[in-house]
Amino acid sequence: MATTSSKNMKGFYRQKKTTGGITKKATNTKWSAALSSNLTALISHASPDLKDDYDDKESVLREFDMNMAYGPCLGMSRQARWERANRLGLNPPKEIEGLLNGGKVQAGCLWDGRV
Amino acid sequence: MEIDGEKAVLERKQSTYLALDETFEIQKETYGGQQYSQIYFTRLHLMRTLLYSLVPNLKPHLPVCKILELEKGKECIVVGTLYKHMKLKPSILDEYSRTRSVTPLVKPHNFMHPDDHLILEDESGRVKLGGTMLLPSSYITGIVVALQGKETGAGDFFVQDVLEAGLAPQIEFPLESREDKYVVLVSGLSVGSSASNPLQFQLLVDHITGHLGDEKEQAIAAQIVHVIIAGSSVEIPRGLLNGQNLASKDQSRLSVPIKELDIMLTQIAAGVPLDIMPGPNDPANYSLPQQPLNRCLFPGSAAYNTFRSCTNPHCFELDNIRFLGTSGQNIDDLQKYSEAKDKLEFMERTLRWRNLGPTAPNTLGCYPFIDRDPFLIDSCPHVYFAGNQDKYETSLLKGTEGQLVRLICIPKFSKTGVAVAVSFCIFPSILKLPKELENLFQA
Numbered sequence: 089m090a091t092t093s094s095k096n097m098k099g100f101y102r103q104k105k106t107t108g109g110i111t112k113k114a115t116n117t118k119w120s121a122a123l124s125s126n127l128t129a130l131i132s133h134a135s136p137d138l139k140d141d142y143d144d145k146e147s148v149l150r151e152f153d154m155n156m157a158y159g160p161c162l163g164m165s166r167q168a169r170w171e172r173a174n175r176l177g178l179n180p181p182k183e184i185e186g187l188l189n190g191g192k193v194q195a196g197c198l199w200d201g202r203v
Numbered sequence: 204m205e206i207d208g209e210k211a212v213l214e215r216k217q218s219t220y221l222a223l224d225e226t227f228e229i230q231k232e233t234y235g236g237q238q239y240s241q242i243y244f245t246r247l248h249l250m251r252t253l254l255y256s257l258v259p260n261l262k263p264h265l266p267v268c269k270i271l272e273l274e275k276g277k278e279c280i281v282v283g284t285l286y287k288h289m290k291l292k293p294s295i296l297d298e299y300s301r302t303r304s305v306t307p308l309v310k311p312h313n314f315m316h317p318d319d320h321l322i323l324e325d326e327s328g329r330v331k332l333g334g335t336m337l338l339p340s341s342y343i344t345g346i347v348v349a350l351q352g353k354e355t356g357a358g359d360f361f362v363q364d365v366l367e368a369g370l371a372p373q374i375e376f377p378l379e380s381r382e383d384k385y386v387v388l389v390s391g392l393s394v395g396s397s398a399s400n401p402l403q404f405q406l407l408v409d410h411i412t413g414h415l416g417d418e419k420e421q422a423i424a425a426q427i428v429h430v431i432i433a434g435s436s437v438e439i440p441r442g443l444l445n446g447q448n449l450a451s452k453d454q455s456r457l458s459v460p461i462k463e464l465d466i467m468l469t470q471i472a473a474g475v476p477l478d479i480m481p482g483p484n485d486p487a488n489y490s491l492p493q494q495p496l497n498r499c500l501f502p503g504s505a506a507y508n509t510f511r512s513c514t515n516p517h518c519f520e521l522d523n524i525r526f527l528g529t530s531g532q533n534i535d536d537l538q539k540y541s542e543a544k545d546k547l548e549f550m551e552r553t554l555r556w557r558n559l560g561p562t563a564p565n566t567l568g569c570y571p572f573i574d575r576d577p578f579l580i581d582s583c584p585h586v587y588f589a590g591n592q593d594k595y596e597t598s599l600l601k602g603t604e605g606q607l608v609r610l611i612c613i614p615k616f617s618k619t620g621v622a623v624a625v626s627f628c629i630f631p632s633i634l635k636l637p638k639e640l641e642n643l644f645q646a
Binding site: 156157159160161162164165168171172175176177178 | 573
Protein backbone atom coordinates (compact mmCIF):
# COMPACT_ATOMS: atom_id res chain seq x y z
CA MET A 89 0.00 0.00 0.00
CA ALA A 90 1.43 3.35 -0.91
CA THR A 91 1.83 5.62 2.03
CA THR A 92 0.19 8.90 1.22
CA SER A 93 -0.18 11.84 3.49
CA SER A 94 -3.69 12.60 4.49
CA LYS A 95 -4.00 15.57 2.21
CA ASN A 96 -3.28 13.34 -0.77
CA MET A 97 -5.93 10.80 0.17
CA LYS A 98 -8.55 12.60 -1.81
CA GLY A 99 -6.43 12.34 -4.91
CA PHE A 100 -5.68 8.69 -4.33
CA TYR A 101 -9.23 7.69 -3.53
CA ARG A 102 -11.46 9.90 -5.48
CA GLN A 103 -14.92 10.12 -4.10
CA LYS A 104 -17.94 11.58 -5.74
CA LYS A 105 -21.16 12.66 -4.21
CA THR A 106 -24.10 10.47 -5.06
CA THR A 107 -26.45 13.34 -5.80
CA GLY A 108 -26.65 13.62 -9.56
CA GLY A 109 -23.91 12.84 -11.98
CA ILE A 110 -24.27 9.10 -11.64
CA THR A 111 -26.56 7.50 -14.16
CA LYS A 112 -29.28 5.57 -12.48
CA LYS A 113 -29.95 3.14 -15.26
CA ALA A 114 -27.57 0.75 -13.53
CA THR A 115 -30.18 0.03 -10.88
CA ASN A 116 -32.51 -1.58 -13.38
CA THR A 117 -30.13 -4.31 -14.36
CA LYS A 118 -29.13 -7.39 -12.48
CA TRP A 119 -25.60 -6.08 -12.32
CA SER A 120 -26.57 -3.16 -10.10
CA ALA A 121 -25.73 -5.01 -6.90
CA ALA A 122 -22.31 -5.94 -8.21
CA LEU A 123 -21.66 -2.46 -9.50
CA SER A 124 -22.70 -0.59 -6.39
CA SER A 125 -20.65 -2.78 -4.10
CA ASN A 126 -17.67 -2.47 -6.37
CA LEU A 127 -18.07 1.23 -6.98
CA THR A 128 -14.93 2.04 -5.09
CA ALA A 129 -13.04 -0.59 -7.01
CA LEU A 130 -14.25 0.90 -10.27
CA ILE A 131 -13.23 4.40 -9.29
CA SER A 132 -9.85 3.40 -8.00
CA HIS A 133 -9.02 2.12 -11.45
CA ALA A 134 -8.33 5.78 -12.25
CA SER A 135 -11.20 6.28 -14.64
CA PRO A 136 -14.71 6.42 -13.27
CA ASP A 137 -16.23 3.42 -14.91
CA LEU A 138 -19.70 4.36 -13.98
CA LYS A 139 -21.40 3.99 -17.29
CA ASP A 140 -23.09 0.74 -17.85
CA ASP A 141 -20.83 -0.09 -20.68
CA TYR A 142 -21.81 -3.61 -21.35
CA ASP A 143 -23.47 -3.85 -24.67
CA ASP A 144 -24.69 -6.89 -26.54
CA LYS A 145 -21.20 -8.09 -27.31
CA GLU A 146 -20.18 -7.96 -23.68
CA SER A 147 -23.34 -9.70 -22.54
CA VAL A 148 -22.70 -12.55 -24.98
CA LEU A 149 -19.19 -12.82 -23.61
CA ARG A 150 -20.48 -12.78 -20.05
CA GLU A 151 -22.81 -15.65 -20.91
CA PHE A 152 -19.77 -17.50 -22.22
CA ASP A 153 -17.95 -16.77 -18.95
CA MET A 154 -20.79 -18.10 -16.87
CA ASN A 155 -21.33 -21.27 -18.89
CA MET A 156 -20.30 -24.16 -16.64
CA ALA A 157 -19.64 -26.52 -19.51
CA TYR A 158 -16.40 -24.74 -20.37
CA GLY A 159 -15.05 -24.83 -16.86
CA PRO A 160 -14.15 -22.10 -14.41
CA CYS A 161 -13.50 -18.67 -15.85
CA LEU A 162 -11.44 -17.08 -13.06
CA GLY A 163 -7.76 -16.65 -13.63
CA MET A 164 -7.88 -17.09 -17.38
CA SER A 165 -8.26 -14.72 -20.24
CA ARG A 166 -11.38 -15.30 -22.31
CA GLN A 167 -9.27 -16.14 -25.33
CA ALA A 168 -7.35 -18.80 -23.40
CA ARG A 169 -10.58 -20.25 -22.07
CA TRP A 170 -12.10 -20.40 -25.53
CA GLU A 171 -8.98 -22.10 -26.86
CA ARG A 172 -9.01 -24.61 -24.04
CA ALA A 173 -12.65 -25.40 -24.68
CA ASN A 174 -11.86 -25.86 -28.35
CA ARG A 175 -8.94 -28.15 -27.65
CA LEU A 176 -10.95 -30.29 -25.25
CA GLY A 177 -13.55 -30.85 -27.94
CA LEU A 178 -16.32 -28.87 -26.23
CA ASN A 179 -17.24 -26.98 -29.43
CA PRO A 180 -17.55 -23.46 -28.11
CA PRO A 181 -19.49 -21.16 -30.46
CA LYS A 182 -17.26 -19.69 -33.17
CA GLU A 183 -18.86 -16.28 -32.80
CA ILE A 184 -17.23 -15.91 -29.39
CA GLU A 185 -13.86 -16.22 -31.02
CA GLY A 186 -14.88 -13.68 -33.59
CA LEU A 187 -15.91 -11.23 -30.89
CA LEU A 188 -12.67 -11.71 -29.03
CA ASN A 189 -10.50 -11.21 -32.08
CA GLY A 190 -12.15 -8.13 -33.45
CA GLY A 191 -13.51 -5.21 -31.53
CA LYS A 192 -12.64 -3.73 -28.20
CA VAL A 193 -13.86 -6.21 -25.66
CA GLN A 194 -12.59 -6.98 -22.23
CA ALA A 195 -9.91 -9.65 -22.44
CA GLY A 196 -10.36 -10.92 -18.92
CA CYS A 197 -13.45 -12.64 -17.68
CA LEU A 198 -16.35 -11.00 -15.93
CA TRP A 199 -14.79 -11.28 -12.49
CA ASP A 200 -11.33 -10.24 -13.59
CA GLY A 201 -9.78 -7.89 -11.06
CA ARG A 202 -12.90 -7.96 -8.92
CA VAL A 203 -12.34 -11.17 -6.99
CA MET B 204 47.06 -59.16 -15.85
CA GLU B 205 48.70 -60.05 -19.14
CA ILE B 206 49.50 -57.23 -21.49
CA ASP B 207 48.25 -58.57 -24.76
CA GLY B 208 48.06 -56.33 -27.81
CA GLU B 209 45.23 -58.39 -29.32
CA LYS B 210 42.97 -58.33 -26.27
CA ALA B 211 39.59 -57.08 -27.35
CA VAL B 212 38.29 -53.92 -25.75
CA LEU B 213 34.87 -54.39 -24.21
CA GLU B 214 32.36 -52.02 -25.73
CA ARG B 215 29.36 -50.79 -23.83
CA LYS B 216 26.02 -51.55 -25.43
CA GLN B 217 23.90 -48.64 -26.58
CA SER B 218 20.22 -48.02 -26.92
CA THR B 219 18.01 -45.38 -28.47
CA TYR B 220 16.63 -42.86 -26.03
CA LEU B 221 13.51 -40.77 -26.42
CA ALA B 222 12.57 -38.21 -23.78
CA LEU B 223 8.83 -37.70 -23.24
CA ASP B 224 8.91 -35.07 -20.50
CA GLU B 225 7.27 -32.23 -22.38
CA THR B 226 4.07 -32.38 -20.41
CA PHE B 227 5.94 -32.04 -17.13
CA GLU B 228 7.76 -28.86 -18.04
CA ILE B 229 6.37 -25.56 -16.81
CA GLN B 230 8.63 -23.10 -18.60
CA LYS B 231 5.87 -22.10 -20.98
CA GLU B 232 3.24 -21.67 -18.29
CA THR B 233 2.31 -18.19 -17.13
CA TYR B 234 0.54 -17.63 -13.87
CA GLY B 235 -2.57 -15.53 -14.38
CA GLY B 236 -4.01 -15.76 -10.89
CA GLN B 237 -5.76 -19.04 -11.52
CA GLN B 238 -6.81 -21.45 -8.81
CA TYR B 239 -6.77 -25.22 -8.74
CA SER B 240 -10.33 -25.45 -10.03
CA GLN B 241 -8.90 -25.34 -13.54
CA ILE B 242 -6.84 -28.49 -13.18
CA TYR B 243 -9.74 -30.31 -11.53
CA PHE B 244 -12.04 -29.27 -14.38
CA THR B 245 -9.60 -30.53 -16.99
CA ARG B 246 -9.07 -33.79 -15.13
CA LEU B 247 -12.81 -34.37 -14.75
CA HIS B 248 -13.53 -33.54 -18.37
CA LEU B 249 -10.84 -35.78 -19.84
CA MET B 250 -11.53 -38.70 -17.52
CA ARG B 251 -15.28 -38.36 -17.88
CA THR B 252 -15.04 -38.48 -21.66
CA LEU B 253 -12.97 -41.62 -21.29
CA LEU B 254 -15.35 -43.25 -18.81
CA TYR B 255 -18.38 -42.38 -20.94
CA SER B 256 -16.77 -44.33 -23.75
CA LEU B 257 -16.08 -47.33 -21.49
CA VAL B 258 -19.44 -47.47 -19.72
CA PRO B 259 -21.58 -48.67 -22.67
CA ASN B 260 -19.37 -51.75 -23.01
CA LEU B 261 -19.91 -52.81 -19.43
CA LYS B 262 -23.30 -51.48 -18.46
CA PRO B 263 -25.16 -50.84 -21.67
CA HIS B 264 -28.68 -50.57 -20.29
CA LEU B 265 -28.16 -47.99 -17.62
CA PRO B 266 -28.62 -44.29 -18.25
CA VAL B 267 -25.78 -41.93 -17.46
CA CYS B 268 -26.59 -38.70 -15.70
CA LYS B 269 -25.05 -35.75 -13.92
CA ILE B 270 -25.26 -35.48 -10.15
CA LEU B 271 -27.94 -32.84 -10.17
CA GLU B 272 -30.09 -35.02 -12.40
CA LEU B 273 -30.22 -37.88 -9.93
CA GLU B 274 -33.70 -39.09 -9.09
CA LYS B 275 -34.68 -41.09 -6.06
CA GLY B 276 -34.74 -44.78 -6.71
CA LYS B 277 -33.67 -44.55 -10.32
CA GLU B 278 -30.68 -46.73 -11.04
CA CYS B 279 -28.11 -44.96 -13.14
CA ILE B 280 -24.44 -44.33 -13.70
CA VAL B 281 -22.84 -41.15 -12.50
CA VAL B 282 -19.28 -39.93 -13.12
CA GLY B 283 -17.48 -37.48 -10.91
CA THR B 284 -14.42 -36.70 -8.83
CA LEU B 285 -14.14 -38.43 -5.49
CA TYR B 286 -13.64 -36.33 -2.42
CA LYS B 287 -12.75 -38.04 0.82
CA HIS B 288 -13.80 -36.18 3.89
CA MET B 289 -11.15 -36.94 6.48
CA LYS B 290 -11.58 -36.00 10.10
CA LEU B 291 -7.89 -36.04 10.89
CA LYS B 292 -6.62 -34.33 7.79
CA PRO B 293 -4.74 -31.25 8.93
CA SER B 294 -6.42 -28.10 7.82
CA ILE B 295 -4.97 -24.63 7.91
CA LEU B 296 -8.28 -23.43 9.26
CA ASP B 297 -7.75 -25.37 12.48
CA GLU B 298 -5.49 -22.56 13.57
CA TYR B 299 -8.44 -20.24 13.61
CA SER B 300 -11.07 -22.48 15.10
CA ARG B 301 -11.90 -21.65 18.68
CA THR B 302 -12.93 -25.05 19.92
CA ARG B 303 -10.20 -27.51 19.29
CA SER B 304 -11.06 -31.05 20.12
CA VAL B 305 -8.39 -33.16 21.69
CA THR B 306 -6.58 -34.74 18.80
CA PRO B 307 -6.86 -38.51 19.09
CA LEU B 308 -3.76 -40.62 19.14
CA VAL B 309 -3.03 -41.51 15.57
CA LYS B 310 -0.02 -42.66 13.61
CA PRO B 311 1.83 -39.47 12.73
CA HIS B 312 1.97 -40.13 9.05
CA ASN B 313 -1.40 -41.56 8.35
CA PHE B 314 -4.51 -39.47 8.65
CA MET B 315 -7.15 -42.13 8.26
CA HIS B 316 -10.06 -42.48 10.61
CA PRO B 317 -12.98 -44.90 10.68
CA ASP B 318 -15.38 -41.97 10.18
CA ASP B 319 -13.95 -40.95 6.81
CA HIS B 320 -16.53 -40.92 4.08
CA LEU B 321 -16.55 -40.39 0.35
CA ILE B 322 -18.40 -37.79 -1.67
CA LEU B 323 -18.79 -37.65 -5.42
CA GLU B 324 -18.63 -34.28 -7.08
CA ASP B 325 -19.02 -32.85 -10.55
CA GLU B 326 -19.66 -29.34 -11.82
CA SER B 327 -23.37 -29.55 -11.03
CA GLY B 328 -23.20 -30.73 -7.44
CA ARG B 329 -22.01 -33.26 -4.96
CA VAL B 330 -23.56 -36.27 -3.34
CA LYS B 331 -22.54 -38.34 -0.35
CA LEU B 332 -21.77 -41.95 -1.17
CA GLY B 333 -23.26 -44.80 0.80
CA GLY B 334 -23.14 -48.55 0.65
CA THR B 335 -20.32 -50.95 1.36
CA MET B 336 -18.97 -51.22 -2.16
CA LEU B 337 -16.56 -48.31 -1.85
CA LEU B 338 -14.22 -48.60 1.11
CA PRO B 339 -13.03 -45.12 2.04
CA SER B 340 -9.73 -46.55 3.20
CA SER B 341 -8.80 -47.56 -0.34
CA TYR B 342 -9.73 -44.31 -2.05
CA ILE B 343 -8.46 -40.77 -1.97
CA THR B 344 -9.56 -37.35 -3.08
CA GLY B 345 -8.97 -36.53 -6.70
CA ILE B 346 -9.72 -39.65 -8.70
CA VAL B 347 -12.48 -39.76 -11.28
CA VAL B 348 -14.66 -42.85 -11.25
CA ALA B 349 -17.97 -44.01 -12.66
CA LEU B 350 -20.42 -45.33 -10.10
CA GLN B 351 -23.52 -47.40 -10.62
CA GLY B 352 -26.23 -47.03 -8.05
CA LYS B 353 -29.27 -45.07 -7.03
CA GLU B 354 -30.22 -42.21 -4.84
CA THR B 355 -31.69 -43.22 -1.51
CA GLY B 356 -34.40 -41.54 0.47
CA ALA B 357 -31.82 -39.92 2.71
CA GLY B 358 -30.24 -38.17 -0.26
CA ASP B 359 -27.16 -40.37 -0.39
CA PHE B 360 -26.08 -42.24 -3.46
CA PHE B 361 -26.06 -45.95 -2.72
CA VAL B 362 -23.20 -47.45 -4.71
CA GLN B 363 -23.74 -50.84 -6.29
CA ASP B 364 -20.72 -51.00 -8.55
CA VAL B 365 -17.56 -49.06 -9.29
CA LEU B 366 -16.01 -48.61 -12.68
CA GLU B 367 -12.45 -47.37 -12.81
CA ALA B 368 -10.76 -46.39 -16.03
CA GLY B 369 -8.37 -49.31 -15.83
CA LEU B 370 -4.93 -49.50 -17.37
CA ALA B 371 -4.34 -47.22 -20.32
CA PRO B 372 -3.64 -48.70 -23.74
CA GLN B 373 -0.05 -49.76 -24.06
CA ILE B 374 2.25 -49.60 -27.05
CA GLU B 375 3.37 -53.02 -28.03
CA PHE B 376 6.39 -54.33 -26.26
CA PRO B 377 9.05 -54.82 -28.93
CA LEU B 378 9.42 -58.57 -28.88
CA GLU B 379 12.18 -59.13 -31.38
CA SER B 380 15.02 -61.14 -29.95
CA ARG B 381 17.45 -58.74 -28.53
CA GLU B 382 20.76 -58.75 -26.85
CA ASP B 383 20.46 -58.38 -23.14
CA LYS B 384 20.76 -54.82 -21.90
CA TYR B 385 20.28 -53.33 -18.46
CA VAL B 386 19.03 -50.04 -17.04
CA VAL B 387 20.19 -49.21 -13.54
CA LEU B 388 17.67 -47.43 -11.33
CA VAL B 389 18.90 -45.96 -8.07
CA SER B 390 17.47 -43.39 -5.69
CA GLY B 391 18.00 -41.89 -2.27
CA LEU B 392 21.76 -41.49 -2.60
CA SER B 393 21.57 -38.71 0.04
CA VAL B 394 25.14 -37.57 -0.49
CA GLY B 395 26.10 -35.39 2.44
CA SER B 396 23.92 -37.10 5.00
CA SER B 397 25.28 -39.06 7.90
CA ALA B 398 23.54 -42.22 6.70
CA SER B 399 25.17 -42.32 3.30
CA ASN B 400 28.33 -44.32 2.88
CA PRO B 401 30.63 -42.89 0.23
CA LEU B 402 32.31 -46.24 -0.19
CA GLN B 403 29.04 -47.88 -1.19
CA PHE B 404 28.34 -45.20 -3.75
CA GLN B 405 31.86 -45.49 -5.12
CA LEU B 406 31.43 -49.25 -5.36
CA LEU B 407 28.27 -48.73 -7.40
CA VAL B 408 29.98 -46.22 -9.67
CA ASP B 409 32.92 -48.56 -10.16
CA HIS B 410 30.63 -51.42 -11.04
CA ILE B 411 28.65 -49.37 -13.54
CA THR B 412 31.75 -47.97 -15.20
CA GLY B 413 33.41 -51.36 -15.41
CA HIS B 414 36.29 -50.69 -13.05
CA LEU B 415 35.34 -53.57 -10.85
CA GLY B 416 35.97 -57.26 -11.23
CA ASP B 417 37.37 -59.49 -13.93
CA GLU B 418 36.31 -59.75 -17.56
CA LYS B 419 33.11 -61.55 -16.73
CA GLU B 420 32.04 -58.82 -14.32
CA GLN B 421 33.05 -56.19 -16.80
CA ALA B 422 31.06 -57.89 -19.52
CA ILE B 423 27.98 -57.67 -17.31
CA ALA B 424 28.69 -54.01 -16.63
CA ALA B 425 29.08 -53.37 -20.36
CA GLN B 426 25.44 -54.33 -20.78
CA ILE B 427 24.33 -51.36 -18.70
CA VAL B 428 23.03 -48.84 -21.21
CA HIS B 429 21.47 -46.19 -18.98
CA VAL B 430 21.45 -45.03 -15.39
CA ILE B 431 18.49 -43.25 -13.79
CA ILE B 432 18.85 -41.52 -10.46
CA ALA B 433 15.36 -41.15 -9.07
CA GLY B 434 15.59 -38.32 -6.59
CA SER B 435 17.00 -37.37 -3.18
CA SER B 436 20.57 -37.38 -4.37
CA VAL B 437 21.79 -34.84 -1.85
CA GLU B 438 21.05 -33.94 1.69
CA ILE B 439 21.87 -30.35 2.55
CA PRO B 440 22.56 -29.91 6.27
CA ARG B 441 19.22 -28.75 7.65
CA GLY B 442 20.69 -26.65 10.43
CA LEU B 443 22.03 -24.20 7.88
CA LEU B 444 18.69 -23.51 6.26
CA ASN B 445 17.02 -21.61 9.08
CA GLY B 446 16.91 -18.25 7.38
CA GLN B 447 19.80 -16.70 9.21
CA ASN B 448 22.81 -15.22 7.52
CA LEU B 449 25.47 -17.79 6.83
CA ALA B 450 29.04 -17.40 7.93
CA SER B 451 31.44 -17.96 5.07
CA LYS B 452 32.53 -21.33 6.37
CA ASP B 453 28.91 -22.41 6.52
CA GLN B 454 28.37 -21.30 2.96
CA SER B 455 30.95 -23.74 1.73
CA ARG B 456 29.39 -26.45 3.89
CA LEU B 457 26.15 -25.86 2.06
CA SER B 458 27.62 -26.72 -1.29
CA VAL B 459 29.81 -29.64 -0.25
CA PRO B 460 27.16 -32.36 -0.82
CA ILE B 461 26.42 -31.14 -4.34
CA LYS B 462 30.11 -30.95 -5.18
CA GLU B 463 30.65 -34.48 -3.93
CA LEU B 464 27.70 -35.68 -5.98
CA ASP B 465 29.02 -33.94 -9.06
CA ILE B 466 32.36 -35.70 -8.74
CA MET B 467 30.63 -39.08 -8.66
CA LEU B 468 28.23 -38.23 -11.44
CA THR B 469 31.10 -37.13 -13.65
CA GLN B 470 32.56 -40.60 -13.31
CA ILE B 471 29.27 -42.17 -14.35
CA ALA B 472 28.48 -39.70 -17.12
CA ALA B 473 31.91 -40.28 -18.64
CA GLY B 474 30.90 -43.84 -19.40
CA VAL B 475 27.15 -44.24 -19.63
CA PRO B 476 24.10 -42.01 -20.32
CA LEU B 477 22.75 -40.70 -17.06
CA ASP B 478 19.41 -39.14 -16.13
CA ILE B 479 19.03 -37.38 -12.81
CA MET B 480 15.60 -36.57 -11.41
CA PRO B 481 14.93 -34.17 -8.53
CA GLY B 482 13.44 -35.58 -5.37
CA PRO B 483 11.90 -34.36 -2.14
CA ASN B 484 15.24 -33.29 -0.64
CA ASP B 485 16.93 -31.90 -3.71
CA PRO B 486 17.52 -28.24 -4.58
CA ALA B 487 14.57 -28.04 -6.95
CA ASN B 488 11.06 -26.64 -6.65
CA TYR B 489 8.77 -28.29 -4.14
CA SER B 490 5.56 -28.78 -6.06
CA LEU B 491 5.14 -31.41 -8.70
CA PRO B 492 6.06 -31.61 -11.51
CA GLN B 493 9.50 -30.81 -10.21
CA GLN B 494 11.65 -29.07 -12.78
CA PRO B 495 15.06 -30.39 -13.80
CA LEU B 496 17.96 -29.62 -11.49
CA ASN B 497 19.95 -26.72 -12.83
CA ARG B 498 22.97 -27.70 -14.88
CA CYS B 499 25.07 -25.15 -12.99
CA LEU B 500 24.93 -27.47 -9.99
CA PHE B 501 26.89 -30.05 -11.93
CA PRO B 502 29.76 -28.26 -13.61
CA GLY B 503 31.70 -31.45 -14.09
CA SER B 504 28.98 -33.81 -15.31
CA ALA B 505 27.05 -31.27 -17.37
CA ALA B 506 30.01 -31.04 -19.70
CA TYR B 507 29.11 -34.50 -21.00
CA ASN B 508 26.28 -34.90 -23.43
CA THR B 509 25.43 -38.16 -21.70
CA PHE B 510 24.31 -36.19 -18.66
CA ARG B 511 20.66 -35.27 -18.67
CA SER B 512 18.79 -33.43 -15.95
CA CYS B 513 15.12 -34.47 -16.03
CA THR B 514 11.81 -33.58 -14.47
CA ASN B 515 10.05 -35.51 -11.75
CA PRO B 516 7.90 -37.39 -12.89
CA HIS B 517 10.04 -38.67 -15.74
CA CYS B 518 8.87 -40.51 -18.82
CA PHE B 519 11.14 -41.85 -21.53
CA GLU B 520 11.63 -44.68 -23.97
CA LEU B 521 14.69 -46.85 -24.36
CA ASP B 522 14.67 -49.06 -27.45
CA ASN B 523 10.90 -48.50 -27.59
CA ILE B 524 10.33 -49.73 -24.06
CA ARG B 525 8.43 -47.06 -22.16
CA PHE B 526 9.53 -46.14 -18.66
CA LEU B 527 7.57 -43.90 -16.33
CA GLY B 528 8.42 -43.07 -12.76
CA THR B 529 8.69 -40.58 -9.97
CA SER B 530 10.92 -39.93 -7.02
CA GLY B 531 8.26 -41.35 -4.75
CA GLN B 532 6.32 -38.31 -3.53
CA ASN B 533 3.09 -39.47 -5.18
CA ILE B 534 3.19 -42.91 -3.59
CA ASP B 535 4.19 -41.58 -0.19
CA ASP B 536 1.28 -39.18 -0.29
CA LEU B 537 -1.11 -42.01 -1.07
CA GLN B 538 0.20 -43.82 1.97
CA LYS B 539 -0.70 -40.89 4.19
CA TYR B 540 -4.32 -40.80 3.12
CA SER B 541 -5.23 -44.37 2.31
CA GLU B 542 -4.04 -47.88 3.00
CA ALA B 543 -2.92 -50.87 0.97
CA LYS B 544 -1.05 -54.03 1.65
CA ASP B 545 2.18 -52.69 0.18
CA LYS B 546 3.59 -49.87 -1.89
CA LEU B 547 3.16 -51.89 -5.06
CA GLU B 548 -0.56 -51.85 -4.52
CA PHE B 549 -0.54 -48.05 -4.37
CA MET B 550 1.38 -48.01 -7.63
CA GLU B 551 -1.10 -50.41 -9.17
CA ARG B 552 -3.95 -48.17 -8.08
CA THR B 553 -2.42 -45.09 -9.70
CA LEU B 554 -2.17 -46.99 -12.97
CA ARG B 555 -5.75 -48.21 -12.77
CA TRP B 556 -6.97 -44.73 -11.99
CA ARG B 557 -4.79 -43.46 -14.86
CA ASN B 558 -3.39 -40.73 -12.68
CA LEU B 559 0.20 -40.51 -11.45
CA GLY B 560 -0.59 -38.16 -8.63
CA PRO B 561 -4.31 -38.16 -7.95
CA THR B 562 -3.89 -36.41 -4.63
CA ALA B 563 -2.43 -33.42 -6.44
CA PRO B 564 -3.34 -30.62 -5.89
CA ASN B 565 -5.25 -31.55 -2.74
CA THR B 566 -2.42 -32.77 -0.55
CA LEU B 567 0.42 -33.11 -3.03
CA GLY B 568 1.90 -29.79 -4.07
CA CYS B 569 1.21 -29.05 -7.71
CA TYR B 570 1.47 -26.21 -10.21
CA PRO B 571 -1.98 -24.77 -11.08
CA PHE B 572 -2.21 -25.86 -14.68
CA ILE B 573 -5.00 -24.38 -16.74
CA ASP B 574 -5.41 -26.54 -19.76
CA ARG B 575 -4.03 -29.93 -18.85
CA ASP B 576 -3.45 -32.38 -16.05
CA PRO B 577 0.11 -33.61 -16.54
CA PHE B 578 -0.45 -36.54 -14.20
CA LEU B 579 -2.95 -38.25 -16.46
CA ILE B 580 -1.48 -41.42 -17.88
CA ASP B 581 -2.47 -41.67 -21.53
CA SER B 582 -0.26 -44.56 -22.43
CA CYS B 583 0.53 -47.37 -20.05
CA PRO B 584 4.28 -47.73 -19.50
CA HIS B 585 6.14 -51.02 -19.64
CA VAL B 586 8.16 -50.21 -16.55
CA TYR B 587 6.74 -48.07 -13.75
CA PHE B 588 9.02 -47.08 -10.88
CA ALA B 589 8.84 -45.08 -7.66
CA GLY B 590 12.01 -43.97 -5.91
CA ASN B 591 12.93 -43.40 -2.28
CA GLN B 592 10.96 -46.31 -0.94
CA ASP B 593 11.81 -48.29 2.15
CA LYS B 594 12.57 -51.55 0.47
CA TYR B 595 13.00 -53.10 -2.91
CA GLU B 596 9.76 -54.60 -4.21
CA THR B 597 8.63 -55.60 -7.64
CA SER B 598 5.70 -57.24 -9.32
CA LEU B 599 4.18 -57.77 -12.73
CA LEU B 600 0.81 -56.19 -13.36
CA LYS B 601 -1.54 -57.52 -16.00
CA GLY B 602 -4.24 -55.37 -17.58
CA THR B 603 -7.55 -56.40 -19.06
CA GLU B 604 -6.37 -55.75 -22.58
CA GLY B 605 -3.11 -57.61 -22.41
CA GLN B 606 -1.06 -54.80 -20.94
CA LEU B 607 1.92 -55.92 -18.89
CA VAL B 608 3.67 -53.54 -16.53
CA ARG B 609 6.69 -54.15 -14.38
CA LEU B 610 6.23 -52.24 -11.10
CA ILE B 611 9.39 -51.40 -9.20
CA CYS B 612 9.91 -49.78 -5.81
CA ILE B 613 13.45 -48.45 -5.73
CA PRO B 614 14.79 -48.46 -2.17
CA LYS B 615 16.81 -45.64 -0.65
CA PHE B 616 20.41 -46.37 -1.51
CA SER B 617 21.81 -44.63 1.56
CA LYS B 618 19.79 -46.94 3.83
CA THR B 619 19.82 -50.23 1.97
CA GLY B 620 22.74 -50.10 -0.42
CA VAL B 621 20.52 -51.59 -3.10
CA ALA B 622 20.28 -50.43 -6.70
CA VAL B 623 18.01 -52.05 -9.27
CA ALA B 624 19.05 -53.26 -12.72
CA VAL B 625 16.20 -53.83 -15.16
CA SER B 626 16.81 -56.16 -18.06
CA PHE B 627 15.33 -55.52 -21.50
CA CYS B 628 15.03 -59.18 -22.28
CA ILE B 629 12.04 -61.40 -21.64
CA PHE B 630 9.41 -59.18 -20.21
CA PRO B 631 11.58 -56.68 -18.27
CA SER B 632 12.87 -58.88 -15.49
CA ILE B 633 14.87 -57.60 -12.64
CA LEU B 634 18.24 -58.08 -11.09
CA LYS B 635 18.89 -56.76 -7.66
CA LEU B 636 22.34 -55.31 -7.20
CA PRO B 637 23.32 -55.26 -3.55
CA LYS B 638 26.27 -53.08 -2.88
CA GLU B 639 27.03 -54.18 0.64
CA LEU B 640 30.55 -53.79 1.87
CA GLU B 641 30.89 -57.57 2.02
CA ASN B 642 31.25 -57.62 -1.73
CA LEU B 643 34.48 -55.77 -1.40
CA PHE B 644 35.97 -58.49 0.72
CA GLN B 645 34.70 -61.46 -1.21
CA ALA B 646 37.12 -62.99 -3.65
